[in-house]
Amino acid sequence: MPKRRVVLTGLGTVNPLGHSVKEFWTALLACRSGIRRIARFDASPFTSQIGGECRNWEGVPADLLDARENKRMDRFAQFAVASAIEAVRDSGLDLQAEDRDRVGVIVGTGIGGLETLETQHKRMLADGPSRTSPFTVPKLMSNAASGNISIVWQLRGPNFTVATACASAANSIGEALKVIQRGEADVMITGGSEAALTPIGLASFCALKALSRRNDEGAGVVVLEAMERARKRGARVYAELVGYGASGDGYHISAPEPGGHGACLAIRHALADAGTAPENVEYVNAHGTSTVLGDLSEAVAMKKAFGDHARRGLMVSSTKSATGHMLGATGGVEAIVSALAIHEGVLPATLNLDEPDEGCDLDFIPHTPREKRIEFALSNSFGFGGHNACLLLKRFEG
Numbered sequence: 001m002p003k004r005r006v007v008l009t010g011l012g013t014v015n016p017l018g019h020s021v022k023e024f025w026t027a028l029l030a031c032r033s034g035i036r037r038i039a040r041f042d043a044s045p046f047t048s049q050i051g052g053e054c055r056n057w058e059g060v061p062a063d064l065l066d067a068r069e070n071k072r073m074d075r076f077a078q079f080a081v082a083s084a085i086e087a088v089r090d091s092g093l094d095l096q097a098e099d100r101d102r103v104g105v106i107v108g109t110g111i112g113g114l115e116t117l118e119t120q121h122k123r124m125l126a127d128g129p130s131r132t133s134p135f136t137v138p139k140l141m142s143n144a145a146s147g148n149i150s151i152v153w154q155l156r157g158p159n160f161t162v163a164t165a166c167a168s169a170a171n172s173i174g175e176a177l178k179v180i181q182r183g184e185a186d187v188m189i190t191g192g193s194e195a196a197l198t199p200i201g202l203a204s205f206c207a208l209k210a211l212s213r214r215n216d217e218g219a220g221v222v223v224l225e226a227m228e229r230a231r232k233r234g235a236r237v238y239a240e241l242v243g244y245g246a247s248g249d250g251y252h253i254s255a256p257e258p259g260g261h262g263a264c265l266a267i268r269h270a271l272a273d274a275g276t277a278p279e280n281v282e283y284v285n286a287h288g289t290s291t292v293l294g295d296l297s298e299a300v301a302m303k304k305a306f307g308d309h310a311r312r313g314l315m316v317s318s319t320k321s322a323t324g325h326m327l328g329a330t331g332g333v334e335a336i337v338s339a340l341a342i343h344e345g346v347l348p349a350t351l352n353l354d355e356p357d358e359g360c361d362l363d364f365i366p367h368t369p370r371e372k373r374i375e376f377a378l379s380n381s382f383g384f385g386g387h388n389a390c391l392l393l394k395r396f397e398g
Helices: 021-029 067-071 075-091 114-127 136-140 144-153 165-181 199-207 227-232 261-274 292-306 327-344
Strands: 006-014 035-037 050-052 103-108 187-195 217-226 239-248 283-285 315-317 376-383 387-394
Touching: 006 021, 006 075, 006 165, 006 227, 006 327, 021 327, 050 217, 075 103, 075 114, 075 144, 075 187, 075 217, 103 144, 103 165, 103 327, 114 136, 114 199, 136 144, 165 187, 165 217, 165 239, 165 327, 165 376, 165 387, 187 327, 217 227, 217 327, 239 261, 239 327, 261 292, 261 376, 261 387, 283 327, 292 376, 327 376, 327 387
Parallel strands: 103 187, 283 315, 283 376
Antiparallel strands: 006 217, 006 239, 035 050, 187 217, 239 387, 376 387
16 A cells, blocks of 8 residues: 655744744844854853843743643743644644544654753752642653643644654654554644753753854744645645654764764665655755764765765755754754745755865855755754654655
8 A cells, every 4th residue: 555645734933043934934044043142041150151042932922822821831842832833823724623533743852841840959959849849740741742732732643752862853753754654643743842941951061062162942843744635625735745764873872973874874764765866855954063073974974875966966054053953853943944945945054154174075055045946855863862863855746
């Protein structure tokens, strides 16, 4: 039996460049940076004092969710719910009229409710165990985003959370694709969310020497839908999701495998899943974290996976240069970027790329976006623990 075709019909995001897809995409193409001095807490004692902060966030807007429900969610879950509501509205779906047994949610996170954990730990130490909030566990648990999204619309389809560090959102979207292809659901709300820009989060990444000293918030959620039902209802389609590949490095808990073997496997699996040749892919939204080891390993992986095409016909950019690294949310936001690159015919730039490292010698679209009609876009996401996930999107031709 042929696999069911799956399309993206709704997009939603909260991230350092905007609290909606329109704000985000406009800022991204204008080459604005969302990296600024941290304002939510005093960052002066830290070696890195800048980050991709979602400014002016006061919870899910009151017309979407009441104050009591906002209070019962960690910041990361609020980002996810707001993004999901935008994505569903964008899709044109009336979920109250759908068979909600056939609508599911998979939203990943790398860390979950870190702010809640940190806040409640301080409260317990200062005021005693009895003062700890009864909502601590429901707020900090990693599955709070998926759970709260399902509650908004009383969705009863497959519902779970993926936690594969910075690959969480991409793995979530890939698994949601497979759920629809297997016929277990017709619609999936999927992506990732993170709100790790807290004192302990910043201190931990500073200790790893993983941050710039010259850094992680957001959510990206998409609506995936079985193609035949989307076409039947006349939905606007941003792109078709045609391939998903996942692999492990089996190498180191935080460093990528230098030869890029695991990442290359994930790319090849995505291509094989789609049944397409490497030379058909024109654009890659790279994981591109601007670390010496990570960027070189990813470049090596792309050269292995794409062969001569990597240098001759592949265009690559890292939009983390504008947003910062959103950890478990990054694959969701970058899937949105890849879908819009196909739909709008514009490839975002890599900001601040003045002196590429040796070996990072592909076409990285420096400084300025590029207008280009493309058929295929690949989105790479790689996480601590050696988790690799790649999503392949294609222009939808009906």
